[in-house]
Amino acid sequence: MRAIGHFLPHLRGVKQGPEHPATLLDTLLSHQSDSARLKSAHAVRDHFTTADDEGKRAFLQLLASGYNTDGKLLDAAISHYRKQRDPLSLSMLHAASEPRRQTILRRLNELPGGTASIIDMRREALRLKQDIPDFAALDHCFVHLLASWFNPGFLELRQLDFQSSADLASKLIQYEAVHAIDSWQSLRSRLEPADRRCYAFFHPRLGDEPLIFLELALTLDIPDSIEDILRSDREVIDACDATTAVFYSISNCQQGLRGIPFGGLLIKRVVDLLRAECRSLKTFVTLSPIPGLARWLGETGGGAFQPMTDGQDNALIASASRQTLLSRAAQYLAATTPDHGDPVARFHLGNGASIERLNWMADLSVQGLRQSYGLMVNYRYDLDHIDYDHRAFAEGALPRMSSEVRLLAGLSRQQSGKRQQNG
Amino acid sequence: MRAIGHFLPHLRGVKQGPEHPATLLDTLLSHQSDSARLKSAHAVRDHFTTADDEGKRAFLQLLASGYNTDGKLLDAAISHYRKQRDPLSLSMLHAASEPRRQTILRRLNELPGGTASIIDMRREALRLKQDIPDFAALDHCFVHLLASWFNPGFLELRQLDFQSSADLASKLIQYEAVHAIDSWQSLRSRLEPADRRCYAFFHPRLGDEPLIFLELALTLDIPDSIEDILRSDREVIDACDATTAVFYSISNCQQGLRGIPFGGLLIKRVVDLLRAECRSLKTFVTLSPIPGLARWLGETGGGAFQPMTDGQDNALIASASRQTLLSRAAQYLAATTPDHGDPVARFHLGNGASIERLNWMADLSVQGLRQSYGLMVNYRYDLDHIDYDHRAFAEGALPRMSSEVRLLAGLSRQQSGKRQQNG
């Protein structure tokens, strides 16, 4: 049993003296006027921001291990609750069990730019977590508060286009995690044509800093290579003629918000918005990488398929057994569960999407060849199935897939819907 | 001992059948995709919005008494905490003790307009609270969540002027609680001149719906009557010449946010803003009503001072013992504590202001005569004392007052700062 509350273990690296973080945090928690409290919060933030890594770590561990609750009050609340077991005594127990570090974070959040500071603080905590013994308790507070402040009601969906600010465009370039934007022309070709869109979530307290963005193409059929989407000499179509919306890139921008889920919601809001705008749209799919494929093949005896490097000839890929590779990839994706498997597959299947099609020679970039031998996959967002599939997948069912993919994976119709024993 | 959790007492007025609120709320709490959850939240909101008073009451009592927590899990968390007493077990106890009605409110908040719906729901709960046995436990959840969503970091300070929308102007008229705006000219005279200002707090989820607003005048000295502020034939001065900012009206707009404090923060932000803008400003005071004076005088043997009615001649007031009345008013205000006394005094003294001056024949409106025999008071926001006074008043000290007011109240210098025995 470890002591909590104000008893603090020896704190390696925390400075002594008037700027001791414990002093700063105690002051922040004390009863003060609004303005005095704000000054305290400034002092805490400045301390953290200017600290070196060891100072940051020490501060975070202090926050994680100290600043829990008043043990006596909590014991009393527990006793009262056990006696009463009514709504009010429960509420009082809940209040009494709130760690005081939560109040600290709330008061930091009151600062101008406070929410950004807390996101930064969590990003640093995630980076240093190996050296913060009570990281789990600390992160519990971060996640609890961030999930509340970033609840879906606060998220603002905005379209980014060529009229968006140069600053925002430069962030798009910086955060694009899937297919790099390597020129001004490349930027324009994703933002300006009538059949290309980019949407992002913003938050009122983060101003023009995007949380996550989504790039999509409006097309006449489901594309089978990323080159079809990105090349600049293609013919632009009228958005109202498009039948298919293809999500080809989705990128998180804030490391400090890791685990706060926005992606599924962003896709669904964009689907709603597009359906209201373009009546012709019937099909909503992704064109997604399979980042874990090559490694999985390596681990599961796919030795024949060495990850490709840029020096190798594309012909080599062609000469590999195309059918074998597609089949193994289908098995890999079919084995996805909420907790295991390809991360992109987990994300989309977890959102209720299905596996629509595997595409051969679809991403011939260095990274595409290395990760997945150039294979890409289309996940399909079918609005009639999405709610059911979301729940079925969460509760252990096999992912839904098209008959083509099921065939590739060697699954009979009967097997679909049931998790394989060895899945 | 009363049972909690899913055991529900007999619920008077709650409809049976597929639309039974318990069914709706259970569905809302179940594991669902984003879009299915949104549909459930819509159904709950629609149920509440369209219910009559009895339906609303029954729904709110259901929410208050049911939807607590899983008793077994909580008991396990308590045991674990008692054994471990470390940060993580405390976090888990805190999580396990969270009433499930909090999750319900969070999911309602995800709706478009969700925050406004929750504010409306609380307004109704406050209105019906006499008939909701578990109102306290319910309101605990409301206040906990609303305080988090309306924390100071989210509040947007905006100036309202004659360029603000007609819609907003009409809300100003509607919510003005202190000195009614009775004509277009009266509106213009508060919004347009260079020496009149109006500020309000807004919230990103409530759009153009103000939370609270503050009207102020920039003047050359501390005014001693509201007529000086409001008459339209006065001379407008240049804001940069003003030495004094007079807060003459502060009005809350959202009944459903009662008890979530904005007022003190609004005054302080406006003071900061004005000081940055006009270097000449040295004095920040209010010109405030004393709404509880006449009643207090009646209760404490001030029978000589019958509340005035509009039929009575002002001469009557003049003939009353002016000195006696001022003295009694000073005593009334000096006796204010954080929990007792005039509500306006409690607000300003609680913010760290002091009692500067009592003004005779300062508000000759019907309401002014009835409530306080025409008396008004200036509270002073002195930035050098505000933090200290805030804390001193909270901890039981007498309010700070000018020597003039102290004299009127019959207090010696030595007595100030100490609470009177009979206060």
Place this chain on the structure above:
Amino acid sequence: MRAIGHFLPHLRGVKQGPEHPATLLDTLLSHQSDSARLKSAHAVRDHFTTADDEGKRAFLQLLASGYNTDGKLLDAAISHYRKQRDPLSLSMLHAASEPRRQTILRRLNELPGGTASIIDMRREALRLKQDIPDFAALDHCFVHLLASWFNPGFLELRQLDFQSSADLASKLIQYEAVHAIDSWQSLRSRLEPADRRCYAFFHPRLGDEPLIFLELALTLDIPDSIEDILRSDREVIDACDATTAVFYSISNCQQGLRGIPFGGLLIKRVVDLLRAECRSLKTFVTLSPIPGLARWLGETGGGAFQPMTDGQDNALIASASRQTLLSRAAQYLAATTPDHGDPVARFHLGNGASIERLNWMADLSVQGLRQSYGLMVNYRYDLDHIDYDHRAFAEGALPRMSSEVRLLAGLSRQQSGKRQQNG
């Protein structure tokens, strides 16, 4: 023959000395740097703005009679043109004949707020024109320049609604020339409901100052009284259900722009906009006053119809020969020509509208009774006929009218389209 150019007749009321307007104007015309020219323009404007009526008149007469052109240069340009008669010599003649007062006005226009100043100057000139002998030459310059600066390309169409500024709303109240807005409720009922609209033209150099605005109602049929439009207890309909758009008020806001035509264009742009927005709209009509009717009846022997005053009983109107009055009104409107007749009729018929219906007891306001015995008229904007009718009316044809109105006016089908001899 009167001398022009720099020879100035005796100028009554023009101040002598350094501030003599001639000195100011000569300086403004001299060769100067941009900044020096701006200073001169400021001086001229200040002179005019601060002058009393006699000073203004003298300034305007100076501008009207002096500041013509260099006679010698113009004579040379005339000779050159007469010899060459080619495009270039014509251009040079045109340039040489430009009065120098035009340059003066252009340079005043360069000032911040310059366009508003010139509009004000013309408003004053129109007011004082009886005392400005050369007003016609002056006004020619005003109109030439204002028509160029206010050409349709510069006009910005904006919808005014309850989100428009309080300032703009107060201007709407001030300028409304047809049916007064007498309360906050009346304002809201014209701006907020889904089936009421208000549009205005703005100009980039006049900021939020409207040039002209148009109020309209979306309805299910052609209304026969203004009360139907304005009463507040009516049922609001969905804009998408409306079949008819009724223009019930159109008001010019800038006296200094008199004669610069905006109204027809405003109606047509709004018609285009509404048709694009609401597919159900088929009928575009006005509900218009007939301001000249009573006077015309008085002049043409309609002695039986004394103009009504508010003291008189409405029963009196009913007892008048309804049929006779309607018939005479139809004759009055049918006799409208581009240059004679009812001003509202000239405006709408000149825009290509037709006379659709006369309405009995349609405007029972004091003004409505006095001007037109309570009669109102619907003009119809029929997009299939508007271009043809516009030209036909301009070239002397009878106004187009419905068979009902033609019958009332006692015209046979054959007569329509041809101007009556005695029309």
Place this chain on the structure above:
Amino acid sequence: MRAIGHFLPHLRGVKQGPEHPATLLDTLLSHQSDSARLKSAHAVRDHFTTADDEGKRAFLQLLASGYNTDGKLLDAAISHYRKQRDPLSLSMLHAASEPRRQTILRRLNELPGGTASIIDMRREALRLKQDIPDFAALDHCFVHLLASWFNPGFLELRQLDFQSSADLASKLIQYEAVHAIDSWQSLRSRLEPADRRCYAFFHPRLGDEPLIFLELALTLDIPDSIEDILRSDREVIDACDATTAVFYSISNCQQGLRGIPFGGLLIKRVVDLLRAECRSLKTFVTLSPIPGLARWLGETGGGAFQPMTDGQDNALIASASRQTLLSRAAQYLAATTPDHGDPVARFHLGNGASIERLNWMADLSVQGLRQSYGLMVNYRYDLDHIDYDHRAFAEGALPRMSSEVRLLAGLSRQQSGKRQQNG
């Protein structure tokens, strides 16, 4: 003598038939309703836009030679004016002499995007002018109208920064005529730091299309090389500490507005704005190229100074007679007149600036070496002298220069201010 009016010379390349431009233009000039006139204007614009070069040329020549005026009416106006010689007859002569092509252009301007179309039309006319015999008469109309529509009152000064749109940023890159922006980093370094600014003029009818922009640096002294301004590793200073504003790039964006002057006004508005914002700014200079220097040296016997090419060693320049080159450059600039000499010098001296300093090795780019052997010049905008110098230079005085430059140019103090005989 050439015939004007409707008599048209044989028009090479103008199509016959219903789309003959003469038919289109005649229709546009005929009496029509607003909407019919708009349709005609659309037809004319479409004809021009879709025409090939020969079609465009034929259209422009038709516009230039035809569409003059009604000869009889003009002759009558001339006679009347000669008899009356009063303001009104002059006004009538001016109106009668207006070429009808001016009405055509005004009606084209009424189109959505009409002003941009006319700018495009003039750009094409300037490009093809060698083949348009009556270009001068046509351009007279263009310039007359464009100068009216682009008068200073209409110009909107806006600051461009990193919050400006990506679209605008891409235009900045496209139009930058002086020092190319070759990377995203280069763009950011001109727009984002506190001591770098970019301002542009916009026009309400051209939306976000800039007319001209100006890049400037806030510094602590007058820079002597462009590298000092543009390098990215420099230390950013606080704008409030700067003493010097350096205009280092000014670029026109619209070829079709050639000759409509904006540049001087832009500099002066920016100077006013900066002085109001930063009290510390005392010195306003340019850092300008001398694009005509190398050619002038070649023409005037500066054979020793072969234009540099990028292959050559910078050491060569250093070994050239530095003093001789600076001296010759000073002579070159000192000889500038409003009509002759270096174009950049004519622009700044014409604005009232003086020649402050010549800088050796100041622009070592390929273009800088070729044009001016790496020399650059600072022109100084001294607000106490600007108005006087503007006029003096226009009236034939020598440019004002610092004693250092005068010495380099071999001029005595007495000579300055007087134009040299051989200047």
